[in-house]
Amino acid sequence: MTDKKERIDIHAYLAEFDDIPGTRVFTAQRARKGYWLNQFAMSLMKEENRSRFLADEKAYLDEWELTDAAKAAVLARDYNAMIDEGGNIYFLSKLFSTDKKSFQFAAGSMTGMSQEEYAEMMLKGGRSPQGQRSIKGGY
């Protein structure tokens, strides 16, 4: 057996996540905050729910225990704001799929770049990790 175990300090482990630029790691804290937002998104896996949602988005959102900020973020399709409310991109993918949009559309919409600029960046090899690894370290 080569199962060498290393004990990890949970507080140090979680604290490091805040040091990554432009990234919100889906921690238990975010998962708890976004529980109903993510469950709402899951409900869009059923065609009848997608139809009902698209017919009257506000009314559909009112059926869920969502904060006003979460509802506003969904209505505005502001994915950064949804993630701030505890949304996770794989759950939120049910929302942009309902809108017939792709992962590249959704990801690009969070960068402040236009869709064309974002697609062009990916064609050129993507965003460089240089300077994007650590806020404190600046590397």
Add this chain to the structure above:
Amino acid sequence: MARVTAGITSSHIPALGAAIQTGTLHNDYWGPVFDGYEPIKAWVREPGNMPDVVILVYNDHASAFDMNIIPTFAIGCAEVFKPADEGWGPRPVPDVIGHPDLAWHIAQSLILDEFDMTIINEMDVDHGLTVPLSMMFGRVEQWPCRVIPLAVNVVTYPPPSGNRCWALGEAIGRAVASFPEDISVQMWGTGGMSHQLQGPRAGLINAAWDNMFLDGLIGESDHLRRIPHIEYLRETGSEGIEMVMWLIMRGALGPATRLLHRHYHVPCSNTAIGHIVLEPIAPSSIGA
């Protein structure tokens, strides 16, 4: 006795499924992605290379599991798994036929080996599982082998450590070796490589790191198992963590591997695509 005959990794991006469905897989954008799979699509159809069973390590993308239940490691023991409706209707691909005898044998063996698995009897499978099957087998009426889904939580933190994944792979290797039927089993690890789908840092790609990781899967070294989560996050984007699943594949191949095929390409939508095929070898045959 059953044996693990090869390990394969593949990205599982939903856009690949869409390209197959819309017939755009030979255009300038998708052509280089799909061309890199051609040698292995041919290889797997050669006599002796088609496995009886694939143990397919993947992550469910909020399809079978929602926020209600979050299993770290779950094994699918059903007879059949249907493609999930992820918001645009189920992918038009065949049902996935399981291997309940082997799956239950592995589940029992793992639990006795101190890996406390979640056992799943009813589950729809999403693009994480069916896109790699399409990439390897193309458009088919039915999949050419049976598939045991092994779902890993890489969405809600913390996911399992790389070391734990590698050790689970080793335990799966032992479990397969003690299954009394003479069948061949491939281990597939899916997802990756560098990609970030959220926030202002979306679009991050790290080709140098990805290739370091691919190098580390080949040969005798097991240093990849000690990479901490924070390194995946910093170097490969928030979704690059999926690569811990590849370590389950690598662990199951045993102490040493030989490279059969390697393919790396950027971009595939938001993602660096990595596809590697390995076979297990005796450690002593390295460098011979």
